Amino acid sequence: VKTYRIASIPADGIGPEVIAAGLQALEALARRDGGFTFDVTEFDWGSERYKKTGALMPANGRDEIKDFDAIFFGAVGAPDVPDHVTLWGLRLPICQGFDQYANVRPTKILPGITSPLAGVGPGDLDWVIVRENSEGEYSGNGGRTHQGMPEEVGTEVSIFTRTGVTRIMRYAFELARSRPRKLLTVVTKSNAQRFGMVMWDEIAAEVAKDFPDVTWDKMLVDAMTVRMVKDPKSLDTIVATNLHADILSDLAGALAGSLGVAPTGNIDPERRYPSMFEPIHGSAFDITGKGIANPVATFWTASQMLDHLGESNASERLMRAVEKVCADGILTPDVGGKATTQEVTEAVCEAIRGENI
Ligand code: NAD
Ligand code: MN
Numbered sequence: 001v002k003t004y005r006i007a008s009i010p011a012d013g014i015g016p017e018v019i020a021a022g023l024q025a026l027e028a029l030a031r032r033d034g035g036f037t038f039d040v041t042e043f044d045w046g047s048e049r050y051k052k053t054g055a056l057m058p059a060n061g062r063d064e065i066k067d068f069d070a071i072f073f074g075a076v077g078a079p080d081v082p083d084h085v086t087l088w089g090l091r092l093p094i095c096q097g098f099d100q101y102a103n104v105r106p107t108k109i110l111p112g113i114t115s116p117l118a119g120v121g122p123g124d125l126d127w128v129i130v131r132e133n134s135e136g137e138y139s140g141n142g143g144r145t146h147q148g149m150p151e152e153v154g155t156e157v158s159i160f161t162r163t164g165v166t167r168i169m170r171y172a173f174e175l176a177r178s179r180p181r182k183l184l185t186v187v188t189k190s191n192a193q194r195f196g197m198v199m200w201d202e203i204a205a206e207v208a209k210d211f212p213d214v215t216w217d218k219m220l221v222d223a224m225t226v227r228m229v230k231d232p233k234s235l236d237t238i239v240a241t242n243l244h245a246d247i248l249s250d251l252a253g254a255l256a257g258s259l260g261v262a263p264t265g266n267i268d269p270e271r272r273y274p275s276m277f278e279p280i281h282g283s284a285f286d287i288t289g290k291g292i293a294n295p296v297a298t299f300w301t302a303s304q305m306l307d308h309l310g311e312s313n314a315s316e317r318l319m320r321a322v323e324k325v326c327a328d329g330i331l332t333p334d335v336g337g338k339a340t341t342q343e344v345t346e347a348v349c350e351a352i353r354g355e356n357i
Helices: 013-033 047-053 061-065 085-099 162-178 198-210 221-230 241-254 297-308 314-328 343-355
Strands: 001-012 036-042 070-075 102-108 126-130 136-145 155-159 185-187 214-221 235-238 265-267 275-281
Touching: 001 013, 013 036, 013 070, 013 275, 013 343, 036 126, 047 085, 070 085, 070 297, 085 136, 085 297, 102 162, 102 241, 126 162, 126 214, 126 241, 136 241, 162 185, 162 198, 162 235, 185 198, 185 241, 185 297, 185 314, 198 214, 214 221, 221 235, 221 241, 265 297, 275 297, 297 314, 314 343
Parallel strands: 001 036, 001 070, 070 275, 126 235, 185 214, 185 235
Antiparallel strands: 102 126, 102 265, 136 155, 265 275
């Protein structure tokens, strides 16, 4: 029996609620499968720790988790701590420190869930967005001079490297190749941004030569938002920069019914460090403590985590269980239902235990 060591970081708001749900589902899967177990260590990193100690995570935090098989992350952000402090104090140090350069965001309309797009149902929207997760607009470069004065200048410098762009492009082409339609859309803004973005286009064309079986096209990010809404069926695998894909994937989550169903994996494809799996949504202060957070995004990212660990049977079983429960109409309020987090979680665990899942 294999034991996977999981570092869980529930952090803020609804993070602990959805991570608890995810761990229940993982436990049910381990029991059902019999071939593996989980050894979960929880870390109390987040905004409460920041308010007490001045740091969201310990200075040597990454060392504490570097030997785990995977990281299971909730959400970070508190009403009384600036968002740039929480983001740069916890999520980004882990993503960037462990060089999790591929942020993988599958999106599809689950059965029983209604898309805000009229006439678009399951099967009409089935995408994977690959977000460059290590550089670009979130390189942390820039500064402010003359702060607070009329002549103040603020810069936010995007950095794109040939190494960084080539590796994410190869990852995206490989992923597109592994999917039935073998279709990739490369998103940039190379009409207005003439340097890094034109380099993206050129590298895409170079990498494409190694993937003659993949059909690919280019889109400008603004036109891409229109295509996602008007012609979702024409898209399959999508690759974009850190900022562009951040925005496009929130849109994708909304088009698939709710941010509460959208998962993401922060992957180190070279497996030098643990990868990190999390729902896309934030800490959702407006519903914290009400017991109605949608756990589906967290189940889905747990499925991504199982796949990454090599447990593809359990990964697929979890998604079949989630799809069954959604199809049965056991849904939280954000997707039009009346069920609580715990009711959805129990239904998913029950489905996992069932005969024909
Ligand atoms: P949010 O994702 O927390 O919430 C946006 C809306 O979606 C809210 O109305 C919320 O109730 C709803 N929602 C989100 N997840 C849901 C779920 N699982 N079930 C049901 N409804 C859900 O985004 P926000 O309000 O812009 O940000 C709140 C805080 O979260 C901020 O501090 C922000 O910085 C942080 N944040 C963190 C992450 C992260 O940790 N990766 C991502 C986004 C935002
Ligand atoms: Mn985001």
